[in-house]
Amino acid sequence: MIGADALLATLERKGVKEIFAYPGGAVLPIYDRMPNYDIRRILVRHEQAAAFAAQGYSRATGGVGVCLATSGPGATNLVTGIADAKLDNIPMVAITGNVFTHLIGTDAFQEVDIVGICEPIVKHSYFVTDANEIPRVLEEAFYVAKSGRPGPVLIDITKTAQSDSLDPAIVKSILSGEPVEIDLPGYLGDPEPDLSEANTVVDIIAEAERPVVIYGHGVNLSGAEAELQEFLDITGIPHVWTLHGIGSADETGELALGMLGMHGTGTANYAVHHADVIVGIGIRFDDRITGLLKEFQSNNKIVHFDIDRAEFDKNVDLDGRILGQLRETLPVINQKLKNSELELGSKIGEWCGLLRGKKKEWKLDPNKPKVLTEIAVINELYKIIDQDDIVTVDVGQHEMWAAQRFFPKKSRKFLASGGAGTMGFSFPAAIGAAFSGNDVWSISGDGGFQMNIQEFATCVQDKIPVKIMVLNNSFLGMVRQWQELFYDNNYVDTPLVNPDFAAVAAAYGIPSFTVTNLKDTTEVLQKMKAYNDGPIFCEFKVEKEENVFPMVPAGESLGNTKLNKDTTIED
Amino acid sequence: MEKYVILAVTENHPGVLSRMTGLLRRKMFNIDSLTVGKTTNPRISRFTIVILGNEKQARKIARNIENFIEVIEVHVMKMDEIVSREISLVRVKADSVSDPEVLFVFPGVEVKERLDGDEIELEVIDRDDQTDNFMQYLLDHDVLVEKWVRSGVIAV
Numbered sequence: 212m213i214g215a216d217a218l219l220a221t222l223e224r225k226g227v228k229e230i231f232a233y234p235g236g237a238v239l240p241i242y243d244r245m246p247n248y249d250i251r252r253i254l255v256r257h258e259q260a261a262a263f264a265a266q267g268y269s270r271a272t273g274g275v276g277v278c279l280a281t282s283g284p285g286a287t288n289l290v291t292g293i294a295d296a297k298l299d300n301i302p303m304v305a306i307t308g309n310v311f312t313h314l315i316g317t318d319a320f321q322e323v324d325i326v327g328i329c330e331p332i333v334k335h336s337y338f339v340t341d342a343n344e345i346p347r348v349l350e351e352a353f354y355v356a357k358s359g360r361p362g363p364v365l366i367d368i369t370k371t372a373q374s375d376s377l378d379p380a381i382v383k384s385i386l387s388g389e390p391v392e393i394d395l396p397g398y399l400g401d402p403e404p405d406l407s408e409a410n411t412v413v414d415i416i417a418e419a420e421r422p423v424v425i426y427g428h429g430v431n432l433s434g435a436e437a438e439l440q441e442f443l444d445i446t447g448i449p450h451v452w453t454l455h456g457i458g459s460a461d462e463t464g465e466l467a468l469g470m471l472g473m474h475g476t477g478t479a480n481y482a483v484h485h486a487d488v489i490v491g492i493g494i495r496f497d498d499r500i501t502g503l504l505k506e507f508q509s510n511n512k513i514v515h516f517d518i519d520r521a522e523f524d525k526n527v528d529l530d531g532r533i534l535g536q537l538r539e540t541l542p543v544i545n546q547k548l549k550n551s552e553l554e555l556g557s558k559i560g561e562w563c564g565l566l567r568g569k570k571k572e573w574k575l576d577p578n579k580p581k582v583l584t585e586i587a588v589i590n591e592l593y594k595i596i597d598q599d600d601i602v603t604v605d606v607g608q609h610e611m612w613a614a615q616r617f618f619p620k621k622s623r624k625f626l627a628s629g630g631a632g633t634m635g636f637s638f639p640a641a642i643g644a645a646f647s648g649n650d651v652w653s654i655s656g657d658g659g660f661q662m663n664i665q666e667f668a669t670c671v672q673d674k675i676p677v678k679i680m681v682l683n684n685s686f687l688g689m690v691r692q693w694q695e696l697f698y699d700n701n702y703v704d705t706p707l708v709n710p711d712f713a714a715v716a717a718a719y720g721i722p723s724f725t726v727t728n729l730k731d732t733t734e735v736l737q738k739m740k741a742y743n744d745g746p747i748f749c750e751f752k753v754e755k756e757e758n759v760f761p762m763v764p765a766g767e768s769l770g771n772t773k774l775n776k777d778t779t780i781e782d
Numbered sequence: 783m784e785k786y787v788i789l790a791v792t793e794n795h796p797g798v799l800s801r802m803t804g805l806l807r808r809k810m811f812n813i814d815s816l817t818v819g820k821t822t823n824p825r826i827s828r829f830t831i832v833i834l835g836n837e838k839q840a841r842k843i844a845r846n847i848e849n850f851i852e853v854i855e856v857h858v859m860k861m862d863e864i865v866s867r868e869i870s871l872v873r874v875k876a877d878s879v880s881d882p883e884v885l886f887v888f889p890g891v892e893v894k895e896r897l898d899g900d901e902i903e904l905e906v907i908d909r910d911d912q913t914d915n916f917m918q919y920l921l922d923h924d925v926l927v928e929k930w931v932r933s934g935v936i937a938v
């Protein structure tokens with residue numbers, strides 16, 4: 212048994228069914244052995260897509276996606292996808308080959324220090340030169356990627372280690388299926404819950420008059436959706452969510468106020484701006500949701516539930532902290548709230564009434580669309596999808612319009628590149644998400660779609676059933692919007708000359724449509740929904756210069772949320 | 783701004799040092815001093831990192847360090863609250879030392895030898911602030927310092 216076998220056998224044992232990969236010289240020993248293992252290879256057309264597909268798989272299933280690339284340019288092509296996974300806390304194992312061990316450090320052909328390059332963007336990384344280490348390193352990598360605060364782990368393996376034979380004793384233990392021992396004396400995995408401030412937190416929550424809950428990605432990463440819902444039900448506190456919180460609780464109730472932040476709903480931003488208590492659950496108080504920190508943090512108390520102690524007091528000063536997996540800590544707080552002498556909810560009636568009113572007043576899309584806008588397409592899509600369908604979005608206007616309008620009944624149904632905001636994410640992420648067994652819709656703008664348009668070929672060769680939508684406004688829409696609003700309509704390099712996307716799809720052998728008016732939208736979407744024989748594509752030629760509102764200009768307070776060009780929520 | 787010492791016990795792996803310095807750079811700390819060495823257990827290393835900042839910044843960065851997989855234990859302390867030492871190897875021009883007494887004022891200084899009659903070699907083992915003071919003292923007494931090599935601070 213050689214290193215390549217040890218790698219593949221361990222992946223198989225970890226339950227890995229598919230890997231998103233691209234071959235090259237420094238991973239040939241692995242490719243040579245792949246047909247002997249029960250692992251499906253998805254042949255992407257760019258390594259960045261391998262990383263996004265692996266992520267898409269993780270995001271959709273809660274498992275750990277795996278991608279693989281050769282040394283040098285293959286490895287560097289993964290970098291954006293790894294950084295994106297780090298910023299969004301996505302568990303992923305990225306495997307790269309490197310040159311022969313004796314060539315390391317000689318500037319050999321296609322040698323790059325990928326471990327060095329990725330140092331700030333991984334949760335952990337390994338450089339493997341000894342074949343015997345491969346089983347343990349893989350075992351550790353999966354554990355590290357998934358436990359605690361999840362993240363990407365990089366394993367760089369020299370060609371020598373892939374080709375060398377393992378010691379017979381290690382081979383024996385691999386073949387016998389014995390558990391592989393891990394050796395991580397400094398790593399705790401999931402931290403022990405720290406509930407030392409629980410009583411303070413309960414008191415702050417119970418005594419609040421204008422409280423609001425902000426929940427985020429931590430909820431689904433911890434599998435704490437039911438516990439969160441219970442918390443919301445017990446307390447009756449109005450709630451808002453982050454981009455990655457979408458779907459983690461019931462988002463259709465009167466006190467479900469919408470996504471908050473730069474393109475959050477007026478009501479969500481209003482509630483956070485005026486709250487006397489903010490309860491942050493599995494969030495990281497990122498600048499896109501807080502706006503101007505000084506104002507976010509004024510005249511209120513903030514309590515924070517998180518798994519990473521380093522997040523406490525990072526961006527905001529806290530009044531209470533609960534450390535641990537949310538699925539473990541929320542039930543304790545819920546119980547305390549239930550047992551508490553304090554009359555929950557007695558003080559928040561007026562506040563809830565106010566917010567219910569605001570929610571009605573600032574309802575999105577009060578009027579029926581007359582022309583083909585992105586909002587119209589997004590609303591039609593939302594109407595026709597099933598509750599298990601997954602939607603991936605790219606980055607830009609369409610992403611924000613969709614995020615404001617999707618209220619899936621489950622988490623892991625709305626996938627976006629949040630922390631990094633990487634254009635080109637949607638399509639390859641959808642390819643990975645398709646392996647969850649659910650129907651997957653990928654939405655992109657005309658700009659971002661061309662960043663990974665080559666994955667048409669992957670979908671065709673590997674028969675991956677993604678329903679691909681491009682909302683073509685002939686602009687890098689979100690950047691154009693900023694140029695319009697903050698740079699005096701100076702549209703430098705945002706107008707795009709695009710190909711006939713449907714023709715491109717057809718050239719790859721993908722059935723395709725072009726929709727140019729509103730009345731055809733539903734019919735085509737229905738056709739896409741019904742189609743189950745591989746990828747299907749549609750381009751929607753939408754209105755060109757629409758703007759996303761509400762909007763908080765970068766760096767300003769949530770109180771300055773603009774409902775349209777001329778009115779803010781405080782007007 | 784004050785000096786804070788971060789003591790970290792880590793696995794003795796290649797790459798740990800680079801993760802530490804990378805983190806400090808990313809968070810825009812200028813490292814005042816960093817030393818690392820093996821312990822009685824060759825698989826374990828000890829880091830002494832001195833940074834300038836306030837207590838909040840020091841605690842924040844310590845939590846980030848704690849999050850590294852290979853870091854086993856982290857403590858943060860104010861520099862003046864713990865036992866620390868730094869070693870300096872110093873060479874001064876012999877004929878610039880008009881009064882040999884100046885070399886004996888600081889208790890941490892040991893005069894090692896005269897090298898080829900031209901230079902005097904000193905070894906200083908002291909707290910880093912005392913070492914700074916001694917440096918200044920020599921300059922004030924017009925002693926010509928040829929070389930001054932500092933080890934960086936170690937602390938327990």
Ligand SMILES: Cc1ncc(C[n+]2csc(CCOP(=O)(O)OP(=O)(O)O)c2C)c(N)n1
Binds near residue numbers: 609657
């Ligand atoms: C890789 C990458 N490059 C640049 C950007 C900056 N950027 C953010 S949104 C955007 C425009 C996106 O245009 P498009 O894909 O057409 O989507 P739209 O905004 O029109 O919906 C750009 C260029 C980015 N987020 N990612």
